[in-house]
Every structure is written in C-alpha cells, then in structure tokens.
Amino acid sequence: MPTDLDAYAGAASVDDAAQRAWNRRAIRLGVGVTISFLVALCFDWTLGYLAPIFTAPLLQASAPPSASATLRILVATLLIMLTFYFVGGFARAYPAFFLMALIPILFATFRYKLRGGSKLIVLLVLLGVMLVPMVAKVSMDLAWNVAASTLWNIGLSLLVTHVMFAAIPPEPEPTPPPAKPLLGEDEVRRGAWILTIVTGSYSFAYFGFDWSNVHTPLYIAVFMMQLGLVRGSLLAKGILTANVAGGLIGWAMYELFVMAPNLAFVAILTALVVLRIARVITSGAPVAPLAGAALSVLMIVLGSAMVSFFDTEGDKITDRLGEIGMAALYAVAALYLLEHLSRPDALPSRPRPSSRARRTGCR
16 A cells, blocks of 8 residues: 655655756756857857757757758758848839838738747748848848858757657656647737737838948848747746846857957856756746846857957947847837737726716715
8 A cells, every 4th residue: 555655755756867867958958058159159150059059949959850850840940031132132122112022021921930849940941031141231142151051050950859769868757747738819910910010110120221230130020020929928027137137148158258269268158157047947937038038149249240260359349238238228119019909908007987877066
C-alpha cells in the first residue's frame, strides 16, 4: 500500500526529471545561440547577427526539424528572399504600387501568425517585406547581399540546431507545457489589422520622407514579430522593458569587448550571458517571452555594432541603441494606442446617471 513517503518520493523524482529536462534545454539553447553568434561574427557576412535570432526558436522546439522539414525551410527561405528581391526592384521604381500591395501582404502574414503559424516563417516574411525593399531603395546590390545572407544565416542556424540536438538529446519531460489557447477569428482579424497598421505606417513614412537607414526596418520587423506574440498592451510594455534591458546588456558587453578584444573572452562572456537568459526562456515562467525578446535585441545590438571583430568604432553601439530604442518606442506606443482605440470598453468612461437621477437633477 503506497504511503505518504512514497508519494513524496514520486513527486520529487518528477521534479528532478523536469529540472534535468529544463537544464538540458537551457544548455542546448544557450550554447547553440552562442555558437551561431561566434561563427557569424568570425565570417563577418552581411547581417550575420540574424543567425542566432533564427537559431533560438529552432532550439526551443522539442526536437530538431526533420530532413524534409529542413529542406522545406531552406527552399521557403530561398523563395521568400528571391520574391522580395524582385519586389524590391519594383518598389524602387514604383513605390506607390508597392505600398498599396504591402497592406494585404502584412495582414495575411499577421493573420497567419495569430492563428498559430510558424514563428520562423513569419519572421522570414517580415524581414523580406520590411527589409529587402527598403534596402533596395538605397542599392539593389545591397538588397541582393541582404537576401543572400538571410539564406546563409538560416543554413547556419539549421546546422547548429541539428548539431546541438545530437550533442544534447532532449529528455522526455514529465509534464509537457500546455498548449496556448488560440484566438477567435474576430480577435485574430482585429489583431492582424492593428499590427498591419503599425508596420505599414512606418513603411509609408520610410518612402514618403525618403529615409535611407536600412537597420531600422529590421528592428521594426523583429519588434512586430515580438508584439504579434502578446495579448494586451500590458505585456507590450513588458516587451519594451525587455528590449531596453537587452540593449543595455549588449552595450555593456560591447564595451568590455572593446577593452579586451580577444576571441576567447568574447566567447566566454557571450556564453555566460546567453546561458543565463536561456535558463529564463526555458523555465516556463511568465517572464519567459520577455527574456526571448531581450535575447533578440541583445544579439542585434551586439552583432550589428561588431561589424568586424577588431573594429572599435564606439559610436556604432550608441547609434544602434538609439535606432532600436526609437523603433521600440514607436512600435509599442502605436500598438498601445490602437489597442485602446479598437476597444472602446477598455477606456475609462464616466458613468451615465440613471433616468430617475436625470429627472430629479441628482448626480
């Protein structure tokens, strides 16, 4: 007959198994993201810091993508980037027609995401539609480099993902995380329109004011991907805080790298910081999505500032922080405003007096 001691021992063993599974996920995620960052940094290709951003969601899955799924991801990336490279040439010649076509593309993408679509595919489409045409406005050669480098980054992230899952196989978790409830169709449509308006407004301003900063569209795409995961303006403000934290951590790490430009030091410090963030991401805590947002911003700020390992132009990190801060403020403020405008019941309203009070003059 089982006793209370047996029940306690069984619960303890379940907790130990869950802890081991979480630890392995954290190590796999932290080491994999660090490897992707270091490889891209050493080879110094265009937008190499996207590789760890692609690697993170792949390593958070319960298993690596199959051979057929890996091939489909590569083919999808190639097709998306080629499509938007040619779209970029069209946008360069006919910006007004591109902006008209942009709205249905963004709406369909965000609708797909809010209905539970692949985060990686959504991020690729957002990068394609937000980054490549904006870069093509400056230079078609640069747009080609950006499109091609996205394919290399995806290839590196897939390779690192398979290596990490082979090196650190996942353990079965006693209690799998509960599936997130899907939104209703009306809520999906409302959310997709809000995200479309926020993203499309920036694109209209980019072409209308003849801007040429090619990094800010990337930041907007990443932020909209993050905001597409949240439900409510409160969590959106939490993501803004996480972005600020990630940017400040990246700034501090960059200053340390400049003081000690040594590859071993870069690798060790990056691994320690990323492993700590990965532990929060895999913990299942309510702040886990915020830690994921902080990791993305950290990789963007640090990677975009370190164009070359021995490049110590200190103004680059402050430029990146300013750009990413303005993009985050715009995205979150616009989302907050549209959330409240689309929900009149969410705004504080003055209670109306009853009919009896109106007749008697009482308030």
